[in-house]
Amino acid sequence: MGRVPCCDKNGLKKGPWTPEEDQKLIDYIQKHGHGTWRSLPKNAGLARCGKSCRLRWANYLRPDIKRGRFSFEEEEAIIQLHSVLGNKWSEIAARLPGRTDNEIKNYWNTHIRKRLLHSGIDPVTHRPRIDLLNLSSILNTVLFNQPTQMNTHEFLRIAVNLLQSQQLTSSLFYNPAQFNYASQWQHNEANLGESLATPNSNFCYENSEQPISNLLYEGSTSELLSDNNVYSNLDSVLSTPVSSISLTNNSSTIINSSAEDEKDTYCSNYFDFQISDLLI
């Protein structure tokens, strides 16, 4: 013999919750806790199944849920976590306080996934999804036809993935201070808990077996790396601001970029690119 049936399936309401239903659920849980979800609807006077109540509470009514747009930092965290964990939305949510798995999943499918595809990255593997010739062609189009829409973030993402596809070895350095971003990343990773598998970021691993690029940062003006930039978190650890970015493969520079005007702070996401080396 098994358990008694979960609930009477007949006559249960489905679809959007009304404010009255929400209030009943909130009042009940605040008073008694949710207990077993199966028995909650009856006790709380709701014509819903327990599963629907659980979902409504977990994804919408819970008091610790953060509302509003995802910050840039949250978005980058999601991408990094997804590159390691895949579509394990509940595990990703557990590492983003106040965000629900459903919300993260929706945000991934509606925003991040498209953004990665736009940058030439396969959102499943987090690897370049196009060959170098196609990438060159895309860079040409983006840089020369729509230069003002190309920000540092997108530039770096495309460039790093280009380097990845060239099978270079890993690490991201800040030069001349020789700051090794890999160690910072490993520190952050340690805080994520033990369940993470081998890191698989798009960048910044030293002594990794995975082929990945070197990035050398040189110059001044930290604004370049702030605001809407994948490397904004570098700001906190860089003692010298940055004004130009070079991508190298140890021996030769592949891409150089420099700000057109150092006084142009938040707008200095726009660069003069010299991408002749990219054109195969």
Next chain:
DNA sequence: AAAAATTTCAACCGCAGAAAA
């Protein structure tokens, strides 16, 4: 101004594993 197309996201569905009888 209105119709059509597209995007968003709350909620549902089905499944797997855990738990209970």
Next chain:
DNA sequence: GTTTTCTGCGGTTGAAATTTT
């Protein structure tokens, strides 16, 4: 040990909202 339910998860849907034509 077996059967049945419960819970939580990820994929998907479709109504509502927003944008485009």
